[in-house]
Amino acid sequence: MKVPFVHLGAQFHTLEKQLVQAFVQVGCSGEYIQGDTVKEFELALAHLCQCSQVVSVANGTDALILALKVLNIGVGDEVITAPNSFIASAGAIAAVGASIRFADVGQDYNLDIQQVHHAITEHTKAIIAVHLTGNPVDMDALTKLTRDRGIYIIEDASQAIDAAYKGRQVGSLGDLACFSLHPLKNLGLLGDAGFIATNNVELAQRLRCLRNHGLISRDEAIEWGVNSRLDAIQAAFGCIKIKYLKQWTARFQNIAGYFHNNLNDFVLCPLSRADDKPVYHNFVVQVHQREALRHQLLDAGVETKVHYPIPLHLMPAARDLPYALGSFPVTEQQSKHIMSLPIYPELSDSKVEYIVEQVLKKIKKLKVPRIQ
Numbered sequence: 001m002k003v004p005f006v007h008l009g010a011q012f013h014t015l016e017k018q019l020v021q022a023f024v025q026v027g028c029s030g031e032y033i034q035g036d037t038v039k040e041f042e043l044a045l046a047h048l049c050q051c052s053q054v055v056s057v058a059n060g061t062d063a064l065i066l067a068l069k070v071l072n073i074g075v076g077d078e079v080i081t082a083p084n085s086f087i088a089s090a091g092a093i094a095a096v097g098a099s100i101r102f103a104d105v106g107q108d109y110n111l112d113i114q115q116v117h118h119a120i121t122e123h124t125k126a127i128i129a130v131h132l133t134g135n136p137v138d139m140d141a142l143t144k145l146t147r148d149r150g151i152y153i154i155e156d157a158s159q160a161i162d163a164a165y166k167g168r169q170v171g172s173l174g175d176l177a178c179f180s181l182h183p184l185k186n187l188g189l190l191g192d193a194g195f196i197a198t199n200n201v202e203l204a205q206r207l208r209c210l211r212n213h214g215l216i217s218r219d220e221a222i223e224w225g226v227n228s229r230l231d232a233i234q235a236a237f238g239c240i241k242i243k244y245l246k247q248w249t250a251r252f253q254n255i256a257g258y259f260h261n262n263l264n265d266f267v268l269c270p271l272s273r274a275d276d277k278p279v280y281h282n283f284v285v286q287v288h289q290r291e292a293l294r295h296q297l298l299d300a301g302v303e304t305k306v307h308y309p310i311p312l313h314l315m316p317a318a319r320d321l322p323y324a325l326g327s328f329p330v331t332e333q334q335s336k337h338i339m340s341l342p343i344y345p346e347l348s349d350s351k352v353e354y355i356v357e358q359v360l361k362k363i364k365k366l367k368v369p370r371i372q
């Protein structure tokens with residue numbers, strides 16, 4: 001049996017008729033940039049995120065960059081994020097000229113609020129709270145910390161669309177929330193795409209300007225902006241795909257539940273709070289002898305990945321930041337043991353069972369103790 005880590009073609013195949021129809025519709029309409037299809041998709045996203053405003057943009061990284069820009073964050077300011085995230089969570093901070101500051105994470109892979117507290121200085125303007133793997137950050141604790149300090153919270157919800165924190169949808173929990181609709185995310189389109197969600201009408205209005213050259217009309221720009229619009233064709237695909245998101249989320253959770261029940265005695269499975277709804281963009285386990293295990297699994301047809309093997313503060317790109325090996329022990333320790341199992345809605349029950357069977361078999365063969 002072969003279990004690839006992702007299989008994007010499978011989802012396309014299921015929706016092929018509708019997607020082709022949408023392609024023809026947009027093609028015939030001649031409305032390729034902005035327009036009604038983009039607005040319709042933004043409304044559907046706002047409904048999903050329980051937010052009054054959604055501003056679609058070209059990708060998730062632009063969403064983060066524009067969120068920082070609209071909060072007037074730039075040179076001389078510090079922004080704190082997690083060192084175990086995807087590179088864009090930090091890259092966006094550098095892109096606006098602000099200083100990247102990291103705070104270590106906890107056993108749930110999310111920012112440790114105590115560590116965030118230690119990282120705050122008089123220059124701290126915002127926290128980028130990454131809901132890594134689709135598991136929400138402890139937003140109440142974070143909000144309590146930032147509220148009286150005038151520090152903004154930007155959610156990096158790229159991996160967490162449709163997740164909920166204490167019954168509230170991710171995307172409605174900070175000042176602004178940034179999402180990616182990259183093909184590999186839980187709601188993935190057929191190319192790059194992203195959006196910003198907020199309940200702040202003024203910020204949303206200015207974001208709509210910023211993503212479109214700063215233009216408030218066809219001819220007049222009120223400030224310097226960029227070109228970061230979502231293509232109408234992607235919005236059309238999004239309008240179709242978003243209708244399936246709840247059922248896909250349920251499948252992610254269903255597979256995660258099966259993994260947890262069958263694997264947790266042998267490998268460390270993800271932790272989440274009982275009143276939250278994580279969406280398992282990745283199902284990350286921790287194991288000893290990870291590379292040996294990954295090789296053996298691959299030999300058995302099960303492809304795994306590591307999200308992410310190099311902590312951000314140890315990237316060559318981060319050479320000028322005030323960090324070194326040892327700066328974030330939890331992140332560094334986890335980076336040696338984490339391993340992501342295949343998880344996507346199109347994965348059949350028999351493949352899910354095969355993954356579990358093979359992981360258990362290889363773990364026993366390697367005689368590795370469970371990570372505590």
Ligand SMILES: *Cc1c(COP(=O)(O)O)cnc(C)c1O
Pocket residue numbers: 059060061062085086088089130156158159179180181182192193194
């Ligand atoms: C994917 C991702 C991004 C960037 O999104 P793009 O659409 O690829 O630019 C940012 N942050 C996190 C945590 C991500 O997973």
